[in-house]
Amino acid sequence: MSAMTTQEATRQYAIRLGDDALILGHRLSEWCSNAPFLEEDLALTNVALDFIGRARMFYSYAAELSGDGRSEDSFAYQRDCREFTNLLMHELPRGDFAFTMARQYLIDEYSLAFMEQMLSSTDPTLAAIAAKAVKESRYHLRRSRDWVLRLGDGTEESHQRMQTAINELWGYNAELFEMDTLEADLAGQGIAVDTTALRQPWSAAVQATLAEATLAVPETDWSVRGGRQGLHTESLGHLLSELQFIQRAYPGLEW
Amino acid sequence: MTKIRPETDVSPQEAVFQTRIDAEEKIEPKDWMPDKYRKNLIRQISQHAHSEVIGMQPEGNWITRAPTLHRKCVLLAKVQDEGGHGLYLYSAAETLGASREEMVEALHAGRAKYASIFNYPSLTWADMGAIGWLVDGAAIVNQVSLQRTSYGPYARGMVRICKEESFHQRQGYHIMMTLAQGSAEQKAMAQDSLNRFWWPSLMMFGPHDSESAHSAQSMKWKIKRQSNDELRQKFVDQTVKQAEVIGLTIPDADLSWNEERGHYDFGEIDWEEFHRVINGDGLCNRQRLAHHVKAHEEGAWVRDAITAYEAKKRQRDAQAAA
Numbered sequence: 001m002s003a004m005t006t007q008e009a010t011r012q013y014a015i016r017l018g019d020d021a022l023i024l025g026h027r028l029s030e031w032c033s034n035a036p037f038l039e040e041d042l043a044l045t046n047v048a049l050d051f052i053g054r055a056r057m058f059y060s061y062a063a064e065l066s067g068d069g070r071s072e073d074s075f076a077y078q079r080d081c082r083e084f085t086n087l088l089m090h091e092l093p094r095g096d097f098a099f100t101m102a103r104q105y106l107i108d109e110y111s112l113a114f115m116e117q118m119l120s121s122t123d124p125t126l127a128a129i130a131a132k133a134v135k136e137s138r139y140h141l142r143r144s145r146d147w148v149l150r151l152g153d154g155t156e157e158s159h160q161r162m163q164t165a166i167n168e169l170w171g172y173n174a175e176l177f178e179m180d181t182l183e184a185d186l187a188g189q190g191i192a193v194d195t196t197a198l199r200q201p202w203s204a205a206v207q208a209t210l211a212e213a214t215l216a217v218p219e220t221d222w223s224v225r226g227g228r229q230g231l232h233t234e235s236l237g238h239l240l241s242e243l244q245f246i247q248r249a250y251p252g253l254e255w
Numbered sequence: 256m257t258k259i260r261p262e263t264d265v266s267p268q269e270a271v272f273q274t275r276i277d278a279e280e281k282i283e284p285k286d287w288m289p290d291k292y293r294k295n296l297i298r299q300i301s302q303h304a305h306s307e308v309i310g311m312q313p314e315g316n317w318i319t320r321a322p323t324l325h326r327k328c329v330l331l332a333k334v335q336d337e338g339g340h341g342l343y344l345y346s347a348a349e350t351l352g353a354s355r356e357e358m359v360e361a362l363h364a365g366r367a368k369y370a371s372i373f374n375y376p377s378l379t380w381a382d383m384g385a386i387g388w389l390v391d392g393a394a395i396v397n398q399v400s401l402q403r404t405s406y407g408p409y410a411r412g413m414v415r416i417c418k419e420e421s422f423h424q425r426q427g428y429h430i431m432m433t434l435a436q437g438s439a440e441q442k443a444m445a446q447d448s449l450n451r452f453w454w455p456s457l458m459m460f461g462p463h464d465s466e467s468a469h470s471a472q473s474m475k476w477k478i479k480r481q482s483n484d485e486l487r488q489k490f491v492d493q494t495v496k497q498a499e500v501i502g503l504t505i506p507d508a509d510l511s512w513n514e515e516r517g518h519y520d521f522g523e524i525d526w527e528e529f530h531r532v533i534n535g536d537g538l539c540n541r542q543r544l545a546h547h548v549k550a551h552e553e554g555a556w557v558r559d560a561i562t563a564y565e566a567k568k569r570q571r572d573a574q575a576a577a
Contacts, residue, residue, distance in 0.1 A: 022324075026319060029318045029319060029327075029331060030319060032311065032315040032318055032331070032334055033308075033311045033312050033315045033334075033546065033547075033550065034546075034550045034553075035550065035554065036550070036551075036553070036554020036555075036557035036558055037554060037557075037558060038308065038338055038341055038342060038345075039342070040554075040557075041311070041338050042335055042338045042339060042342075045331055045334065045335045045338075046335060048331060049328060049331045049332060049335070052324060052327060052328055052331065053328060055324065056324050056325075056328070059324070072324055073323050073324055076324055077322075077323075096553075097553075097554065097557050149564070150560055150561055150564040151557070151560050151564075153564055153567060154559070154560025154561065154563045154564040155556065155559050155560050155563045157556050157559070157560075158556055158557070158559070158560030158563075161556070242319050242320055243319060243320070245320050246320060246321075246322040246380055247322055247323075250322075250438070250440060250441070253437055253438055253441060254433055254437060255322035255323050255326055255380070255430075255433060255434075255437075
């Protein structure tokens with residue numbers, strides 16, 4: 001880490017957080033006109049909008065720290081799969097409604113705790129972004145937690161679908177709480193969130209919700225990782241082809 | 256064509272109703288109204304609601320491909336607004352005694368229509384500009400007129416909706432302006448989109464007054480306040496100038512300013528195409544409906560789960576209270 005300035009480390013950190021938000025927002029936006037009923041269509045796209053808005057704030061900050069004329073759009077549209085650093089859970093295809101809500105719940109529970117910690121970041125911009133994000137995440141969590149309960153404790157089919165979703169997602173949890181030297185160093189300076197400290201309270205909250213939803217906590221005998229190093233699942237490349245099509249086909253223009 | 260019934264056939268109750276209409280009083284849900292007035296409104300408002308909801312598809316088609324994060328957010332917010340408009344309108348129709356389930360079922364069974372414009376495909380990013388500018392522009396002309404419709408809940412819905420629609424239209428126009436001032440490819444993209452959406456936008460106002468099945472009675476009951484042709488003329492007059500400002504050409508060789516009328520003259524609409532699209536053979540009719548049906552069917556287990564969960568909760572609450 002010694003070779004990297006704090007400013008450069010912070011820039012990379014902001015891009016990571018921007019990537020998480022953009023990719024999840026993208027997945028949620030895929031629900032537009034596909035939700036089980038109209039109110040839910042509005043709610044899912046509303047949450048998508050919050051996350052894409054969050055991505056814009058992080059990317060804008062990264063652009064500011066880059067100071068080389070890059071904009072928020074440079075990060076979203078001009079990097080390939082290997083340069084994206086989102087955590088894997090965010091990029092998984094949307095699946096059925098249970099899968100989307102299970103993922104959303106696991107992430108919202110994480111995201112709220114994360115943003116609450118980031119409120120006290122010594123970096124004033126990150127703290128300011130957290131102040132906005134915390135309010136949104138409270139709302140997101142209330143919704144997604146409700147859905148885990150409703151589907152888990154609804155019909156036999158919804159219970160089964162929710163359990164399957166939780167099982168399929170479970171191995172992506174570990175990555176949420178791992179920190180590389182960049183993050184550890186920034187956390188040491190009070191800039192980044194120490195996610196290792198979030199693990200225990202997150203687990204407790206998730207287990208309580210699953211129990212209330214009559215769902216089983218999966219066996220934890222598998223886990224995958226790689227997002228922060230640009231090692232993704234195969235679905236990210238397809239997502240980016242769609243996301244970046246216009247900018248790649250007609251580069252360097254105003255839209 | 257429905258003819259207005261002769262005055263002698265009108266019941267005393269209906270005569271009172273017509274007096275209220277003539278005096279510009281708003282009709283409210285608990286007021287007496289002729290059965291045909293009720294049915295006519297349920298038809299019109301529910302189809303208006305379906306149009307908002309089906310209209311989410313051609314624009315939803317570009318959310319994941321929007322060219323900048325700013326445009327993506329604006330588009331997402333817009334499509335959300337449309338869903339919200341659908342909700343207002345379903346609620347307004349429900350005040351007339353129709354349930355949302357029945358209305359959606361009628362849509363799926365093909366008994367209820369939605370605006371013909373949404374059967375055209377969105378093929379390029381410029382279509383997000385054209386749809387905002389032209390399609391929302393046409394909708395606003397129509398809806399501003401409906402702010403004075405005789406049924407109170409519908410009129411109030413229109414007031415709320417028009418505010419948001421005007422915003423969408425400006426955003427659409429801004430997309431077109433940006434493209435028209437951009438590279439040669441962008442300008443061509445904008446012109447191509449205008450070429451494809453111009454005539455379908457004019458068709459949104461419906462058939463000529465002389466051909467319009469519901470018009471005469473709707474005008475007498477003041478459900479409709481201006482005729483299809485009047486509204487269409489208004490739209491052409493305002494839009495031609497907007498096209499000129501950004502240097503795009505309206506695809507109509509017969510378009511010319513008529514000094515005497517103080518309006519633009521314009522060419523004849525392809526009514527054969529209009530009827531073909533209305534009757535199900537537009538490029539996207541089948542996909543639009545199938546998409547809505549699929550989402551509805553795939554969501555059945557979710558809706559069932561809510562019902563089951565709520566029932567269990569009520570039971571638990573009752574046990575706790577006992």
